[in-house]
Every structure is written in C-alpha cells, then in structure tokens.
Amino acid sequence: xxxxxxxxxxxxxxxxxxxxxxxxxxxxxxxxxxxxxxxxxxxxxxxxxxxxxxxxxxxxxxxxxxxxxxxxxxxxxxxxxxxxxxxxxxxxxxxxxxxxxxxxxxxxxxxxxxxxxxxxxxxxxxxxxxxxxxxxxxxxxxxxxxxxxxxxxxxxxxxxxxxxxxxxxxxxxxxxxxxxxx
Numbered sequence: 001x002x003x004x005x006x007x008x009x010x011x012x013x014x015x016x017x018x019x020x021x022x023x024x025x026x027x028x029x030x031x032x033x034x035x036x037x038x039x040x041x042x043x044x045x046x047x048x049x050x051x052x053x054x055x056x057x058x059x060x061x062x063x064x065x066x067x068x069x070x071x072x073x074x075x076x077x078x079x080x081x082x083x084x085x086x087x088x089x090x091x092x093x094x095x096x097x098x099x100x101x102x103x104x105x106x107x108x109x110x111x112x113x114x115x116x117x118x119x120x121x122x123x124x125x126x127x128x129x130x131x132x133x134x135x136x137x138x139x140x141x142x143x144x145x146x147x148x149x150x151x152x153x154x155x156x157x158x159x160x161x162x163x164x165x166x167x168x169x170x171x172x173x174x175x176x177x178x179x180x181x182x
Contacts, residue, residue, distance in 0.1 A: 002063070002114045007107060009063040009080060009114050011052065016064055017045045019076055023097060033095070055123070059085035059092075065111045067102065077102040080115050082128075090126040092119065096142075108142055116146060120174040127173045133158065134166040148172045 002009040012020075023029070024039045055061050065078040078098040085092040094115060098108045119125045130148065132139045144150075148170040156164035 002118055003068075004110050004114055006067060006069055007110050007114065008066040008068055008074070009111060009118075010066060012048045012062060012064055014045070014048055016076065017041065017048045019064075020044045020048070020079075023079070023099075029097070032097075055082070055085060056087055059083075059087075061085075063115070065096075065098070065107065067107065077107060078111065080111050082115070082119060082123075090124065092123075092125055092128060094119070094128045094130050104138075109145065112142065112146055116172065120176070125174060127171055129169060129171045132168050132170060134168055140168065140170075143170050143172075146172065 001011075018041075021039065021041050021044050024035070024044060030036070050058075051062060061082040063080050064076050065080055067075045067077045078096065080094070080096045082092040082094055094112070096108055096112060096115075098111075116128065119128055128148075130143055131154075132143065134140075134153070149172070150168050151171050152169040154167045154169065157167040158165050
C-alpha cells in the first residue's frame with residue numbers, strides 16, 4: 001500500500017469488481033481508454049482475480065485510490081494504472097481516473113505523486129508517459145504540474161462521435177535512475 005495524507009493506493013480486491021463495473025461501462029469516458037464495448041461483470045471479476053500477477057509478466061498495474069478522510073470511512077474514489085510496460089526500455093504509460101464527485105479537490109495530483117514515487121523509486125523505471133487529448137486542459141495541467149513535458153502531438157489520433165481529435169504525448173524522465181548509457 002502507498003500512503004499520503006489523504007489517500008491510499010492499494011491493490012485491487014474482489015469487491016472492487018462492482019466499482020469497476022460501473023466505471024468501465026460508463027460510455028461517457030470510453031474515449032479515454034479506447035473502449036468500444038461494455039465489460040461483463042464476469043470479465044471484470046476475472047481481471048481483478050488475476051491482477052496479483054507479476055508486473056513484469058502482465059505489463060500492467062492498476063491500483064485503487066482510496067480516500068482516508070471520508071465521513072464514511074475509507075472510500076474508493078478512483079484508480080491509477082501503469083500500462084504498456086516495456087521492461088527493456090524501463091518505461092510505462094500512466095493513466096488516472098477519479099470519480100466525478102471527487103474531481104478538482106487535489107486527489108488526482110496526490111495519487112499521481114504516489115505513483116511517480118513508486119514507479120521511479122521502487123520499480124526503477126526510467127520514464128513514464130501519458131496520452132492526453134488536446135481538448136482536455138485539466139488533465140494536461142495535472143501532468144504538466146508534475147513536470148511531464150509535451151514531446152509530441154498526434155494529429156487526428158482518436159475519433160470521438162465521428163470527429164477526429166488530436167492527442168498530446170507527454171513524458172517524464174527519471175533523471176535520478178543512475179542508468180545512463182554512455
């Protein structure tokens with residue numbers, strides 16, 4: 001478990017399948033993950049049950065974001081992922097989802113800090129990357145505030161409601177990983 005003042009990033013538990021079922025089947029956010037079809041509860045239960053496999057094997061890690069100071073006690077408000085892990089190049093993509101009721105409260109920033117520290121300090125990754133639509137200023141600001149740099153623009157990269165949209169590629173390089181190649 002990774003902890004900050006207000007949050008815990010934790011491994012998925014079987015009961016998280018119900019939360020994921022709602023999030024993964026929310027068509028309003030499918031464009032963020034390139035989802036085109038609904039997920040069955042069974043599929044998500046299997047995903048959660050297999051999530052304990054080694055990061056180097058499945059090349060993906062999802063951690064649930066729990067709010068610790070909620071009036072209801074510990075409450076799951078989102079998830080954060082490392083995906084497309086490339087062991088040889090020591091890089092992974094990072095994506096984050098915060099439930100709409102908890103956005104703009106600093107939780108995404110706090111969770112991203114924890115994941116960056118984990119990715120660089122524990123997994124010893126050399127870099128993280130993310131893909132953000134050019135029409136998503138809130139996410140762009142979040143990642144740029146963590147020193148992610150726009151390194152490219154993918155023109156007409158995604159189609160949403162039959163309209164083509166551009167996407168930025170952002171990268172954060174771990175300058176302290178001691179793995180320079182000379």
